[in-house]
Amino acid sequence: MSTPEDAVTKPREGANPSPAVEAPAADAPAPAVEASDAPAVDAQDGAAEEVDVRETETEAERTARFEEGALPLLDQLYSAALRMTRNPADAEDLVQEAYAKAYGSFQQFRPGTNLKAWLYRILTNTYINSYRKKQREPLQSDSGDVEDWEIARAASHSSAGLRSAEVEALDRLGDSVVRDALAELSDDFRLVVYLADVEGFAYKEIAEIMGTPIGTVMSRLHRGRAQLRALLADHARELGMKVPS
Structure with missing residues (x-):
């Protein structure tokens, strides 16, 4: 069966990035995976209602199942990678490696x-291993195509969200301002805010993706949101907007 091209293509201007990822051919050796990159799956973790086909499916059937489930999530994974690396080329490399x-x-x-x-966990671990452990500083770029403005408007997972007056003021800011403010957050804060407020993951899912306790996720999310609000408010004041203190 044919598979998508193993290449990342640059999208046309104005379109969301959509790197294409190829699942290896059925007779190709599987890439080596670090134990920390792929989350362990407990076969006894709840009785699956579906028949588990993993032990009986052929390599071609597994490839087809991977393409059907994983490839539709490619754009979302690329958006997350772009927020991590802040550079389109690095984001493409990160997505290719993670897939x-x-x-x-x-x-x-x-x-x-x-x-x-599960895919976000692999992407996050790959990013940590590829960038943070090597103390690599990704290049920043102004060519981001991902809309981050919804971060400022996203409903909080807690009872305290953004005040309506603040949202009204921030609503007048451009997407580039939000991207710049988000980029000023530390890796841990930026990633947890993105996963919660853009991707909509719950605390438990974020904890599994990042490999941290739920309490740590809640703390980082609270502090990350507070820092992001403060940064956006500063930008608003610089533009002469009235922002509640």
Whole structure:
């Protein structure tokens, strides 16, 4: 069967980036996957309602199952990678590496569980291993195509959200201002805010993706949102807008 091209293509201007990722051919060796990159799957973790096909499916069938489930999430994974690396080329490389690892360990993923969270966990671990452990500083770029403005308007997971008057003021800011403010957050704060307020993951899912306790996620999200609001408010004041103190 044919598979998507193993290449990242630059989208036309104005379109969301959509790098294409190829699942390796059925007779190709699976890429090596670090133990920390692919989250462990407990086969006894709840009785799956669906029949577990992993032990009986052929390599071609597994490839087709991977393409059907993982490739539609490609744009979302690229958006997250762009927020992590702040550079389109690095984001493309990160997504390619993460998808290769995901395919190589796809037999560990139990059908019927949260594929999106599983892929985000691999992406996050790959980013940590590729950038943070090497103390690599990604280049920043002004060519981001991902809309981050919804961060300022997103409903809070807690009872305290943005005040309506503040939202009204921030609503007049441009997307580039929000991107710049988000980029000023530390990696941990930026990622947890993105996963919660843009991707809509719950605390438990974010904790699994980032490999941290739920309490740590809640703390980082609270502090990250507070820092982002303060940065956006500063930008608003610089533009002469009235922002509640």
